[in-house]
Amino acid sequence: MTAVESAPIQPARKASGRPSATRLLLNNTLATGGLVVLAAIVLIALAAPILPLADPNVTAPANRLLRPLSEGHLLGTDALGRDILSRLIWGTRVSLLVGISATLIAAFFGSLIGLVAGYAGGRIDTVLMRGIDMVMAFPYILLALAIVAVLGPGLLNALYAIAIVNIPFFARNIRGITLGLARREFVDAARLSGKSNAQILFIEVLPNVLPVIVITMSTTVGWMILETAGLSFLGLGAQPPQADLGSMLGDGRKILFTAPHVSIIPGLMIFVLVMSINLLGDGVRDVLDPRLKSGALSRPVARTAVTRQGLVPDAAPDPAAVLDVRELRTEFHIGGEVFKAVGGVDMRVGKGECLGIVGESGSGKSVSAMSIMGLVPTPPGRITGGVALLEGEDLFSASDERIRQLRGSAVSHVFQDPLSTLHPLFTVGDQLVEAIRAHEPVAKSAARRKAEELLRTVRIPNPAERLKAYPHELSGGMRQRVCIAMALAHDAKVIIADEPTTALDVTVQAQVLSLLDTLRAERDTGVLFITHDFGVVSAICDRVAVMYAGQFVETGTTEQILSSPAHPYTAKLIDCVPVLGEPDRRLDAIEGRPPMVNDLPKGCAFAPRCPRARDTCRAAPIGLTELGDGRTVRCLYPLTEDGDE
Amino acid sequence: MIAYIAKRLLAAIPVLFGLTVIVFAIMALIPGDPAQAILGNFATPENVEKLNRDLGLDKPLVQQYFIWLGNLFQGDLGRSYMQNRPVLDIVLERFNATLILAGTALVLCSVLGLIAGVISAVRQYGWADKAITFVVLIGISIPSFWLGLLLILVFAVNLRWFPASGMYSIFGGGDLPDLLHHLFLPALTLAVVATGVIARLTRTAMLEVLRQDFIRTARAKGVTERSVIYKHAFKAALVTVIPVIGIQAGFVLGGAVYIETVFQWPGIGSMLVTAISTRDLLLVQGGVLVVAAAYVLFNLAADVVQTILDPRLR
Numbered sequence: 001m002t003a004v005e006s007a008p009i010q011p012a013r014k015a016s017g018r019p020s021a022t023r024l025l026l027n028n029t030l031a032t033g034g035l036v037v038l039a040a041i042v043l044i045a046l047a048a049p050i051l052p053l054a055d056p057n058v059t060a061p062a063n064r065l066l067r068p069l070s071e072g073h074l075l076g077t078d079a080l081g082r083d084i085l086s087r088l089i090w091g092t093r094v095s096l097l098v099g100i101s102a103t104l105i106a107a108f109f110g111s112l113i114g115l116v117a118g119y120a121g122g123r124i125d126t127v128l129m130r131g132i133d134m135v136m137a138f139p140y141i142l143l144a145l146a147i148v149a150v151l152g153p154g155l156l157n158a159l160y161a162i163a164i165v166n167i168p169f170f171a172r173n174i175r176g177i178t179l180g181l182a183r184r185e186f187v188d189a190a191r192l193s194g195k196s197n198a199q200i201l202f203i204e205v206l207p208n209v210l211p212v213i214v215i216t217m218s219t220t221v222g223w224m225i226l227e228t229a230g231l232s233f234l235g236l237g238a239q240p241p242q243a244d245l246g247s248m249l250g251d252g253r254k255i256l257f258t259a260p261h262v263s264i265i266p267g268l269m270i271f272v273l274v275m276s277i278n279l280l281g282d283g284v285r286d287v288l289d290p291r292l293k294s295g296a297l298s299r300p301v302a303r304t305a306v307t308r309q310g311l312v313p314d315a316a317p318d319p320a321a322v323l324d325v326r327e328l329r330t331e332f333h334i335g336g337e338v339f340k341a342v343g344g345v346d347m348r349v350g351k352g353e354c355l356g357i358v359g360e361s362g363s364g365k366s367v368s369a370m371s372i373m374g375l376v377p378t379p380p381g382r383i384t385g386g387v388a389l390l391e392g393e394d395l396f397s398a399s400d401e402r403i404r405q406l407r408g409s410a411v412s413h414v415f416q417d418p419l420s421t422l423h424p425l426f427t428v429g430d431q432l433v434e435a436i437r438a439h440e441p442v443a444k445s446a447a448r449r450k451a452e453e454l455l456r457t458v459r460i461p462n463p464a465e466r467l468k469a470y471p472h473e474l475s476g477g478m479r480q481r482v483c484i485a486m487a488l489a490h491d492a493k494v495i496i497a498d499e500p501t502t503a504l505d506v507t508v509q510a511q512v513l514s515l516l517d518t519l520r521a522e523r524d525t526g527v528l529f530i531t532h533d534f535g536v537v538s539a540i541c542d543r544v545a546v547m548y549a550g551q552f553v554e555t556g557t558t559e560q561i562l563s564s565p566a567h568p569y570t571a572k573l574i575d576c577v578p579v580l581g582e583p584d585r586r587l588d589a590i591e592g593r594p595p596m597v598n599d600l601p602k603g604c605a606f607a608p609r610c611p612r613a614r615d616t617c618r619a620a621p622i623g624l625t626e627l628g629d630g631r632t633v634r635c636l637y638p639l640t641e642d643g644d645e
Numbered sequence: 646m647i648a649y650i651a652k653r654l655l656a657a658i659p660v661l662f663g664l665t666v667i668v669f670a671i672m673a674l675i676p677g678d679p680a681q682a683i684l685g686n687f688a689t690p691e692n693v694e695k696l697n698r699d700l701g702l703d704k705p706l707v708q709q710y711f712i713w714l715g716n717l718f719q720g721d722l723g724r725s726y727m728q729n730r731p732v733l734d735i736v737l738e739r740f741n742a743t744l745i746l747a748g749t750a751l752v753l754c755s756v757l758g759l760i761a762g763v764i765s766a767v768r769q770y771g772w773a774d775k776a777i778t779f780v781v782l783i784g785i786s787i788p789s790f791w792l793g794l795l796l797i798l799v800f801a802v803n804l805r806w807f808p809a810s811g812m813y814s815i816f817g818g819g820d821l822p823d824l825l826h827h828l829f830l831p832a833l834t835l836a837v838v839a840t841g842v843i844a845r846l847t848r849t850a851m852l853e854v855l856r857q858d859f860i861r862t863a864r865a866k867g868v869t870e871r872s873v874i875y876k877h878a879f880k881a882a883l884v885t886v887i888p889v890i891g892i893q894a895g896f897v898l899g900g901a902v903y904i905e906t907v908f909q910w911p912g913i914g915s916m917l918v919t920a921i922s923t924r925d926l927l928l929v930q931g932g933v934l935v936v937a938a939a940y941v942l943f944n945l946a947a948d949v950v951q952t953i954l955d956p957r958l959r
Contacts, residue, residue, distance in 0.1 A: 134663040139940045141899030142917075142933055146668070149921045149929040150675050226788055230903055233790050234918050249791060253907070260798055267791030275786035282782075299769045299855050302870040375861055408867035415865075420858040424957060425880050438867040470956040486866065 031283020037276035045093040054083035056090045057241050065259045078248075078262045079255055087243060088269055094244035095270070098159050098237075099225030105163035106224070107217050110170020115209065117171065118178025119201050129175065132168045140165050144227065148236045155228075155244065158237035162227045170216050177212045181205050211288045218281035222274040229270050245270045300377035303403055304330075304370075306396045308385050322391060322526045323349040323372070323411075323494045329385035330364075330371045339598045341367040343550035344386070349494055349526040354517075356529045356541030356558070358573065362594055364550040365530045369496050372528075373407050391493065409439040412487035414516075416499040418479035422471040428455075428482050429467030435489045454485040458515060477508035484516065494526040501536060513539050534577045538562055543630075546570045549605035550597050552624070556631035566627060566638035569606045604635070612637050649959050650949050657945050664937045665717065669710050672930050722934070723927035727920070732931035736913065740935055742812055743912030745824070746905065747897050749832040751943070754839035754897065755890050759883075761840070762847020767874055769852065777844065784841030789900055793834040793907035800830060810909035831908040835900050839893040846889050850882035857881070884955045891947025895940045 026032050044051070054073075060081030068076040068084075075084040117128040135143065147161035181187060182205070190200045231237040232246030233253075240247070245266045252263025318324045330342040341364045349355045357365045370376045372388045372395060388395040390410060395403065407413075415421040423431060432451035433444060442450070448467065455463035458481040471479055480500060487495050497516065501509040517540050520527050529541055537544055537558060544561050546554040546569065554567040565571040572590045592609040595601060601608070603618040610617070617636055624632040627640060680696040681688065697703060704712070716722070722732035765777040801809035807830045813819050814827075854860065855878050863877045864870075902914035909915065913932045920928040952958045 134660075134667055137660050137664060137941060138667065138933075138937050139895035139899035141896075141902055142936055145902060145917055145921060146671050146929065146933045149917075149924075149926060150671050152924075153921065222786065226786075229788060230790060233788075234902070234906060236918070236921055249788075249794075253794060256794055256798065257802055263791070263794055264798075267788055267794065270788045270791065271786060274788070275783065278782060278786045299766060299852050300860075302864060302873070373865065375865055377856070377861075404867050404869065406867070407865055413862075413865040415858060415862060417858065421862045423859040423863065423877055423881070425884065425955060434863075434868060434872075435866040438869075472957050483862075486862075489866075 025283050025287050028283045028286065030279045034276040034279025034283065037272065038280055041092060041273055042096065044089060045096055048089045048093055053086040053089060056082060056086040058082065068261050075265055076261050078251065084265055087248060088266060091243050091245045091248050091266060092269060094238065095225055095229055098155060098228045098244060099221055102159050102163040102224045102228060103217050103221040106166035107170050107213055110167040111174045111213050113171040114174025115178050115201055115205065118175040119182045119205060132171045136168045141227065144231065148231060153236040153239060155238040155242060158228050158231040162224050166220055166224060169220055173212055173216050174209055177209050178205060181208055215285045215288050218284040222277040222281060226270065226274050298379045303374035303400055304376040305378040305382040307382055308396065318348060320350050321348040322351055324389040325372060325386065327386040328368060328371055328388065330367050330376055331382055331384050332380045333382065334380045337598045340550055340600065341597055342371065345552055347528065349528055351526060352520060352524040354520060354527040354529055354541045356531060356537045356544045357547055358531055358534060358537055358544060359547035360532060360594055363547045365547045366498050369498055369528055369530050372496065373411050374403055408435055409490040410492060411494045411496060412492040414483050414487050414495060414497040414500040417503040418476060418483050419471060421483060422479060424471055427467065428469050428471060432486055435486045439490050454488055457488060458485045476504050477512060480504060480512050488519065492525055494528060496528045498530045516540060534574050549595055549600060551634065553606065553634045560631055564640055566633040566640040567635045568610050568612050568639060571639055646959055649952055653945060653948050657941055660941050661938060664934065665714060668930055668934050669713055672926065673706060722931040725925050725928040727923050727925045732927050735928060736931045736935050739911060739913045739916045742910060743901055743914060746831055746835060746910055746912055747901050749828055750835035750897050751894055753832055753836035754843055754893060758840045758843025759847050761844035763851055763879060765844065765848040766851030781841040781844045784837045787837065789834055789838055790903040790907050792837060793904055796830050796834055812911055831904045831910055835897055835904045838900065839897050842893060843886065843890060847882060847886050850885045851878055854878045854881040884951060887947050887951045891944040894943035898936050898940055
């Protein structure tokens with residue numbers, strides 16, 4: 001039982017190392033500003049009875065319509081000679097009280113409906129939500145008006161009307177969250193332990209829904225104050241002699257031209273009040289629900305930032321290589337921490353050659369490949385070292401425009417999931433035509449013919465018809481063929497293929513691989529092939545580099561590495577590949593996890609998971625050792641030396 | 646596609662029926678004798694009894710609804726007791742003005758909101774973004790009825806650029822330029838809140854879209870950054886913003902109540918306020934019903950536009 005009770009999901013903000021909610025809120029300058037202003041307004045409104053204010057309802061015809069800063073009337077007087085400052089503070093009290101009451105009522109009934117609908121599901125959910133949908137089919141204010149029309153004008157009736165029309169917002173939000181929670185393990189556990197539905201709902205579910213209720217309240221309370229003021233402004237809310245900010249504004253409107261201050265002042269008060277609540281509400285939302293925080297979404301710029309410190313490696317190009325990358329370092333800077341995703345990588349791709357980069361997810365293989373043409377998102381990524389030479393041209397010092405010209409022409413890309421990498425709203429034909437015309441000033445019709453030709457090249461049947469298809473209308477394999485066709489639009493010298501077959505069925509995988517392999521041979525294109533799958537490597541790659549924690553741990557020809565891996569990690573990875581027809585073979589998952597790249601060990605990064613690790617492995621960084629035949633390994637005790645020992 | 650639109654139209658029918666149920670239910674909830682409430686405090690008992698009979702109020706509620714619905718289909722929404730004219734005539738007369746005002750405001754807020762949102766996203770954290778974010782915050786916090794008063798003070802009273810109220814000049818007006826001249830301030834005021842909401846959402850949608858894989862694909866193709874943002878990203882963002890514009894239509898139609906009152910615009914909103922104050926309940930009922938139906942149609946239009954943009958929905 002106790003285990004169950006402590007099981008409910010912990011709000012993210014309680015995770016260790018994160019500042020408290022209050023601290024986060026105060027870090028937000030605007031939210032703090034809102035809080036200060038709101039607190040001041042609330043305090044003054046609460047203190048109204050003890051403040052030395054004139055009676056808000058005492059009329060003094062002799063003193064009517066005094067301007068602000070008059071003797072004894074700081075904000076002047078209204079048409080009946082009443083002190084505006086006093087009326088303003090008393091009116092604010094009323095408006096605040098009405099707005100907050102309406103919010104509480106709406107939150108109570110809305111949350112209740114949402115909780116019940118989300119928890120009960122089925123028919124109850126359908127009926128409740130249909131009702132809510134019907135209410136939401138009304139323009140918000142209009143429904144409030146209709147309710148006031150029926151109940152009759154008056155502040156309390158306006159309060160009810162505004163509360164009722166806001167119920168759907170709460171019901172919807174809370175239902176969504178409850179629906180997710182109702183299927184969670186801790187709810188099942190509570191049910192098995194014999195708790196009643198009501199107990200589960202209010203003891204187990206409600207605490208987890210509370211943040212959402214608070215968020216919805218903080219984002220709607222401003223609205224409700226505004227709307228009740230609006231009804232009063234129309235003469236449908238507060239009735240004289242009672243006054244809230246809205247009715248003060250409504251009264252002042254009649255003498256707008258002669259004494260504008262009478263209406264401007266209460267309006268300004270509503271504005272400041274609502275604005276401070278909204279500022280605070282945004283802050284509360286950002287703290288309680290970080291996913292919604294708009295600031296968390298940084299816009300990636302067109303090209304990865306390059307801030308190469310220190311030495312740029314000797315740039316004498318390897319004449320045999322089309323693509324020659326040296327000492328590439330790419331980092332992610334997130335919240336003051338530095339993640340060294342790629343820590344000094346050399347890649348060489350010759351004409352018509354296929355270099356495979358193999359590693360687990362998070363090893364930095366994709367980041368290495370995406371760094372070449374600056375496709376790593378900045379922020380947070382940045383290239384901090386190395387050179388990438390495309391036929392001798394340093395890509396990291398090229399202009400943005402030059403990079404744009406090379407992207408898709410000299411260097412093209414094929415990505416992992418062809419459904420998310422093709423634009424869902426444009427036809428395949430339009431996307432191909434765009435790829436063609438990005439680097440070739442041809443007419444649309446000519447580009448379309450070429451697009452058709454490209455689809456034929458990648459063996460898509462009926463290409464003229466397929467041009468009109470949208471990506472979602474094609475199968476996964478077809479989509480990836482389209483992506484490959486796009487990569488072939490301009491006789492690329494190098495194709496960077498980032499797990500191009502991972503998202504596909506095995507049979508389709510084989511087709512796509514053989515297609516890539518054939519095209520590479522026909523066109524003499526270099527391929528940089530990223531994968532986590534040694535099976536795929538053996539099908540297409542001439543040479544392989546095995547990556548771990550941002551570095552290559554072993555390089556060599558495919559045959560060498562597959563038949564006699566030198567690095568313990570490589571051997572483990574190869575052991576992970578299932579072999580057809582050997583169901584009994586136990587796949588050796590590698591124990592442990594790769595190290596975090598913001599906290600790399602001093603010595604070998606694989607040592608903590610390596611059965612052969614010795615103290616010397618952990619002492620100092622380990623360099624790549626030449627093993628002959630162009631093989632290298634980053635290991636002090638490679639497996640290939642076992643025979644010699 | 647046409648089949649889809651037809652399907653959406655059919656799906657709107659139950660919603661419209663739902664509206665009639667709610668409108669009817671609200672009126673049925675009037676405390677006390679509805680006929681008395683409809684006719685006002687000074688009605689003679691004979692008239693109250695006659696209306697009770699006319700409205701079929703002595704029958705069960707469900708039956709009452711269908712009688713009311715039947716009358717509705719024949720265009721009979723009852724008579725306004727204050728104006729002693731058929732409700733439908735008054736409502737239709739007024740609806741035109743509301744449609745012009747709300748329609749213009751909706752176009753304004755869509756255009757301004759989208760532009761501001763895109764600029765804000767493209768210049769994220771830059772001064773333009775900060776300025777837009779702040780103005781948007783003001784826009785969604787400002788009471789529109791107060792803003793209308795301020796604009797009247799500045800642009801109508803002091804600068805005399807625009808008229809302070811009405812839809813046409815009393816003398817010698819009536820043409821389109823005259824209408825636009827009168828329309829500018831109220832339409833702008835009405836658009837402010839919705840502009841803020843749409844701008845905020847567009848910014849978020851753009852930032853979200855710009856992180857998608859297909860944007861990286863566009864960049865990998867060598868498409869210019871301009872095209873990446875204004876063609877690829879904008880179209881994808883638009884798909885998420887369009888339904889919200891449909892929802893904003895509701896806020897604009899509702900907000901028209903304030904703006905029509907402030908600018909004395911002869912639309913349904915200002916009519917409703919008067920009708921509520923005078924307890925002319927059948928007129929309120931008719932006005933609410935027509936505006937709510939218009940909102941359903943606006944949403945339908947947003948649905949159709951979204952379908953045209955997004956082939957996955959067809």
